[in-house]
Amino acid sequence: LAKTTQPISMDSYEGQEVNITCSHNNIATNDYITWYQQFPSQGPRFIIQGYKTKVTNEVASLFIPADRKSSTLSLPRVSLSDTAVYYCLVGVLNYGGSQGNLIFGKGTKLSVKP
Amino acid sequence: ETGVTQTPRHLVMGMTNKKSLKCEQHLGHNAMYWYKQSAKKPLELMFVYSLEERVENNSVPSRFSPECPNSSHLFLHLHTLQPEDSALYLCASSIGTSGGLQYFGPGTRLTVL
Numbered sequence: 001l002a003k004t005t006q007p008i009s010m011d012s013y014e015g016q017e018v019n020i021t022c023s024h025n026n027i028a029t030n031d032y033i034t035w036y037q038q039f040p041s042q043g044p045r046f047i048i049q050g051y052k053t054k055v056t057n058e059v060a061s062l063f064i065p066a067d068r069k070s071s072t073l074s075l076p077r078v079s080l081s082d083t084a085v086y087y088c089l090v091g092v093l094n095y096g097g098s099q100g101n102l103i104f105g106k107g108t109k110l111s112v113k114p
Numbered sequence: 115e116t117g118v119t120q121t122p123r124h125l126v127m128g129m130t131n132k133k134s135l136k137c138e139q140h141l142g143h144n145a146m147y148w149y150k151q152s153a154k155k156p157l158e159l160m161f162v163y164s165l166e167e168r169v170e171n172n173s174v175p176s177r178f179s180p181e182c183p184n185s186s187h188l189f190l191h192l193h194t195l196q197p198e199d200s201a202l203y204l205c206a207s208s209i210g211t212s213g214g215l216q217y218f219g220p221g222t223r224l225t226v227l
Contacts, residue, residue, distance in 0.1 A: 032212075032213075032214060041221070041223075092212050092213055
């Protein structure tokens with residue numbers, strides 16, 4: 001099972017780019033990497049997902065090196081409303097009929113200051 | 115915005131009570147999940163249902179009993195809980211059961227006295 005490791009917390013200022021790295025040394029061939037954002041008293045919200053190289057959407061980019069043992073979530077020009085906990089999720093369920101697993105990291109608490 | 119609703123939002127129960135948590139998704143998804151989120155712990159996957167059939171059970175204690183009567187509804191029946199079961203219980207749904215893009219509900223904050 002892929003275990004993930006993230007920094008517990010990060011601080012940033014409005015307008016800066018924030019990069020949060022997740023380590024997943026035991027990632028399996030079929031595992032995808034997914035990032036979620038969670039505000040207090042709410043369920044997590046999907047941000048981005050990738051398998052390898054780089055993925056970009058309207059809110060973030062995800063960088064995955066060739067060995068896939070880590071991934072970096074990049075948030076461009078953060079604002080105060082980006083203050084939240086960010087979770088890295090690695091795994092896949094039921095690929096090819098066999099049971100896998102989904103492992104959430106402990107999350108990175110991002111604090112954006114004015 | 116979320117197409118996943120959960121009721122109740124807050125629940126306080128004694129250890130001898132029996133209660134149920136309800137989840138409903140309006141997204142047309144065919145997989146639903148129960149997660150437990152304790153303070154200072156990562157989300158723990160409890161159950162996964164695909165097309166009303168359970169496909170994953172991560173050794174959850176039998177005092178938690180899931181039920182999925184159809185692809186839109188998911189229940190978590192609770193009985194004889196312990197104080198350490200106090201947590202935020204989150205429901206999620208997805209199109210497939212690969213664990214990809216999941217849509218989460220707001221959660222039920224459970225307190226066991």
